Amino acid sequence: xxxxxxxxxxxxxxxxxxxxxxxxxxxxxxxxxxxxxxxxxxxxxxxxxxxxxxxxxxxxxxxxxxxxxxxxxxxxxxxxxxxxxxxxxxxxxxxxxxxxxxxxxxxxxxxxxxxxxxxxxxxxxxxxxxxxxxxxxxxxxxxxxxxxxxxxxxxxxxxxxxxxxxxxxxxxxxxxxxxxxxxxxxxxxxxxxxxxxxxxxxxxxxxxxxxxxxxxxxxxxxxxxxxxxxxxxxxxxxxxxxxxxxxxxxxxxxxxxxxxxxxxxxxxxxxxxxxxxxxxxxxxxxxxxxxxxxxxxxxxxxxxxxxxxxxxxxxxxxxxxxxxxxxxxxxxxxxxxxxxxxxxxxxxxxxxxxxxxxxxxxxx
Numbered sequence: 019x020x021x022x023x024x025x026x027x028x029x030x031x032x033x034x035x036x037x038x039x040x041x042x043x044x045x046x047x048x049x050x051x052x053x054x055x056x057x058x059x060x061x062x063x064x065x066x067x068x069x070x071x072x073x074x075x076x077x078x079x080x081x082x083x084x085x086x087x088x089x090x091x092x093x094x095x096x097x098x099x100x101x102x103x104x105x106x107x108x109x110x111x112x113x114x115x116x117x118x119x120x121x122x123x124x125x126x127x128x129x130x131x132x133x134x135x136x137x138x139x140x141x142x143x144x145x146x147x148x149x150x151x152x153x154x155x156x157x158x159x160x161x162x163x164x165x166x167x168x169x170x171x172x173x174x175x176x177x178x179x180x181x182x183x184x185x186x187x188x189x190x191x192x193x194x195x196x197x198x199x200x201x202x203x204x205x206x207x208x209x210x211x212x213x214x215x216x217x218x219x220x221x222x223x224x225x226x227x228x229x230x231x232x233x234x235x236x237x238x239x240x241x242x243x244x245x246x247x248x249x250x251x252x253x254x255x256x257x258x259x260x261x262x263x264x265x266x267x268x269x270x271x272x273x274x275x276x277x278x279x280x281x282x283x284x285x286x287x288x289x290x291x292x293x294x295x296x297x298x299x300x301x302x303x304x305x306x307x308x309x310x311x312x313x314x315x316x317x318x319x320x321x322x323x324x325x326x327x328x329x330x331x332x333x334x335x336x337x338x339x340x341x342x343x344x345x346x347x348x349x350x351x352x353x354x355x356x357x358x359x360x361x362x363x364x365x366x367x368x369x370x371x372x373x374x375x376x377x378x379x380x381x382x
Contacts, residue, residue: 055078055081055085057077058077058078058081058082058085059081059085060225061074061077061082061085061225061238062082062085062086062089063085064225064227065082065086065238065240065242066086066089066090067227068240069227069228069229069240070227070228070229070230070231070237070238070239070240070245071225071226071227071228071237071238072225072226072227072228072230072233072235072236072237072238073224073225073226073233073235073236074225074236074238075224075225078164078167079122079123079164080122080129080132080133080164080165080167080168081167081168083120083122083133083136083168084133084136084168084171086118086120086242087120087133087136087137087140088136088140090118090140090142091142092116092142093116093142093143093144093145094116094117094118094137094142094144094145095112095115095116095117095144095145095146096109096112096115096116096117096118096144096145096146096147096148097117097118097120097134097137097144097146097147097148098117098118098119098120098121098147098148098149098150098242099120099121099125099129099130099133099134099147099148099149099150100121100125100130100148100149100150100151100152100305100307101121101122101123101124101125101150101152101307102121102122102123102124102125102244102365103150103152103307103364103365103366104119104121104148104150104305104307105119105121105243105244106243106244106365106366106367106368106371107119107121107148107243107305107371107375108239108241108243108368108372109241109243111372111375111376117241118241118242119241119242119243120133120242121150121242121244122164123164124162124164124273125150125152125155125162125165126154126155126160126162126164126165127155127156127284127287127288127291128162128165128169128172129162129164129165129168129172130149130291131172131175131176131179131181131287131291132165132168132169132171132172132175133168133171134147134175134291134295135171135172135174135175136168136171138175138178139171139174143298143300144300145300145301146300146301146302146303147295147300147301147302147303148303148304148305149302149303149304149305150305150306150307151304151305151306151307151329151333152273152307153274153277153326153327153329153330153348154272154273154274154277154326155284155288155329156280156281156284156285156288156329156332157273157274157275157276157277157280157281157284157325157326158276158281158283158284159275159276159277160273160274160277161273161275162273178294179290179291179294180290180294181286181287181290181291182283231245232245232248233245233247233248234247234248234249235247235248245368246361250361251361253361253362255357255358258310258357258360258361258362259310259312259357261361261362261363262310262311262312262313262357262360262362262363263312263363264363265310265313265362265363265364266310266312266313266315266316266363270322271313271316271317271323271326272364274323274326277322277323277325277326278325279325280325280328280329280332285332289336292336292340292342296340302340302342303342303343303344303345304333304337304342304343304344304345305344305345305346306330306333306344306345306346306347306348307346307348307364307366308346308347308348308349308350308353308355308366308370308374309348309349309350309363309364310350310357310360310362310363310364311350311351311355311356311357312357312363313363313364314348314349314350317348318349327348330347330348330349345374345375345378346374350366353370353374354373354377355370355374
């Protein structure tokens, strides 16, 4: 066989493999990138009915929140915004109050603004907003683009908050579309598709309605909070520490890469966002989610993360100037927390969240 024929054969096999991968990824679509949003709407409908949704798989969490807000009717007494690090805040901490936790995984500032904007559009503004403040909110290079699925909500909110939409800093919808279609030939996405396909054979990835609060699978509670799968809830201290060691050794620690300064545009966005909330007579509370002691130690001693540490000072100073209460701290010791209070390197257990909120640690 000639070199030319060999080259054509190899190229044909590669192209066939890529095409097959693209078709499989498109058909299985474990993260719901290409399918319609019926999956997300179904989860929202369960939550809106007052039930819990169990065994929720990969989905667009932002769209779930959008469906929930758009179909909500009552004004909330307490709204929680933030990342997965605030998903353990439950309604029972606020007895006899209408409460919902709208946190989404890996939240960026754009997510918080967009989700609040959904309530503004419904004209059912909450009386109190608790905002989880992760250090990466002010990192220009945090790499978060998930908010683009609710970009229109973000853009609309920017309009009446006086925020320049150009401060999205190059995170355009075109970039999202480009990244979206790259997933068709992505090896990690192919692996996720395969796992999803295997689970579908045993219906392991099918969510369902439940009133149970303790299951082997994850639970999205009717109040928006998250219940981890039993294996994660019952993690040993040793396993949690192993996860913390892995996170602490990662280069960089999640979402904190190239964090050489607090981004001025993000600071301005944040300050205008809070100013708008207060202009609507909404009580604002800041929550600084703690890191595992091993991870916080790296943040403390490694000069690479000096700015990440400084964000807590910035948030606290801003809170003091604007009469805003602050709960928590990135430093677990200040919260009275130790290694036993963590699921992994950056998520504290539900019981620990309860203690921080009930004790009012570091309230200003």
